[in-house]
Amino acid sequence: MYFFAVFVLLGTGLAVNGEIHSLTYIYTAFSKPVGLPGIHEFTAMGQLDGRMIDYFDSDNQKKVPKQAWMTERLSADYWDKGTQSRQSKQQWFKVNIDILKERMRQNDTDTHVLQWMHGCVGEMTDGGIKFKSGMDMYSYDGNNFLSFDDKDGVWVAPTAEAVQTKRKWDEVQVLKEYTKGYLENECIDWLGKFISYGQQQLTEAIPPKVHLFTRNTKVEANILLTCLATGFLPKEITLHMKRNGRVLTPADGVVSSGVRPNGDETYQRRDSVEILRSDLSTYTCEVNHPASKVHVEKEWDHKLHPDTNSGPIIGVAIGGLLLVIGVVVLVVLYKTGKLGPCGNRGSKESLNSSSSGGSGNNGVSNGTAVYLAVPQGNTSANNGNAISVIQPPAQGNTSANNGNTASVSQPLLQGNISGIPASGTQPPE
Secondary structure, X not given: OOOOOOOOXXXXXXXXXXXXXXXXXXXXXXXXXXXXXXXXXXXXXXXXXXXXXXXXXXXXXXXXXXXXXXXXXXXXXXXXXXXXXXXXXHHHHHHXXXXXXXXXXXXXXXXXXXXXXXXXXXXXXXXXXEEEEEEEEEEEXXXXXXXXXXXXXXXXXXXXXXXXXXHHHHXXXXXXXXXXXXXXXXXXXXXXXXXXXXXXXXXXXXOOEEEEEEEEOOOOOEEEEEEEEXXXXXXXXXXXXXXXXXXXXXXXXXXXXXXXXOOOOOEEEEEEXXXXXXXXXXXXXXXXXXXXXXXXXXXXXXXXXXXXXXXXXXXXXXXXXXXXXXXXXXXXXXXXXXXXXXXXXXOOOOOOOOOOOOXXXXXXXXXXXXXXXXXXXXXXXXXXXXXXXXXXXXOOOOOOOOOOOOOOOOOOOOOOOXXXXXXXXOOOO
16 A cells, blocks of 8 residues: 555635545655655644645744634644654654664664554535545555554554554553544544634636647657646645547556645645557547636647757646655665565564464555645643553643653653543644
8 A cells, every 4th residue: 555645635725515535644754864855854734635734844943824714713822732742753753763773783874764644534415524534554664664544543553563553552542532532523623623723725726727738758759648736735636638539548558647735735746648650540638627727738739849858847746745755765774685574574573573473454554655744733641641652642632731741752652541531622733
């Protein structure tokens, strides 16, 4: 199963019955600086319907709004507490990466990646917004590691390395109840608030710009014909390439990028097919964008431009910070040979314990998980004791009932739970 930055769902148009919205928090931590411009050792962000609403990184050390309505509707205290929470999360991730490296007997030469995604999807109804699904999942070094099955209320270990942690977490009923309750209630409550706050922007519809262009291929007699629709919002769009009026399919060699984000919060999609240079058939690209009520059908003029290797630059960006981070993760994993299953494991208890036994994966496949995410929230337990590694960073309030903060000396990957976070006024973050 592959988890890219474009994982979250996007609602469309006005807040009407049946409309789908999502609130997702994504955390990515590297074991050491990657050394690439704009890529930080630790990054955290919130997304509403696929649009970034807040952001934090290890260099700037401040949680900041990424939408004007977030600035207008949320107080300075909200951002101060959010900053403190994310600074705590940064330490949590650092400790956990170190623990995992030790348990797996990994050295400091390679770069390792710990990721977490957490959030909820809701459907608009007459009475507001109704819970549709929740997500709480982890990955380490690009592999699916652990996730919460909200339907059955159990933790899922898609690999043997996480089975022991799954068993421990499943034994703690209060943790399962809290996680399920958070996803189905508190997260949905904040999703409804954010939809209300950002309603004007969420209803914005921007039509696509459509381009047809060619480029050379490895076969001299062939060219690659590409249709690019870019700059549109929201993301729902249909695109068909046609030959003499017939819709081409993957069986005809059509390859699609799918819908992916641009760097300006709009989206793009590109479909391509390899054809003979000498082909005189009529090729067209048909694009339909329901939200903006735009229907475009563009015909290829059979012109081969001097620079057939490039095509228009518009919309070619890989998709802004989110997808860039996903690409960096892939590059890191490729260079270190970790695109497959994890390497050596240690014998101590941790998320990556090699204990045998059924994983209870409930259909969750084992595979590369690039750019998983996480919510933020409470960083302390109700009784003031340190949250042990067996419990993920809490969701909800960023302070404990007694005001004590959680210790990060014990990562979430082992030990016993000493307290369950309180539900508070802070959103999942």
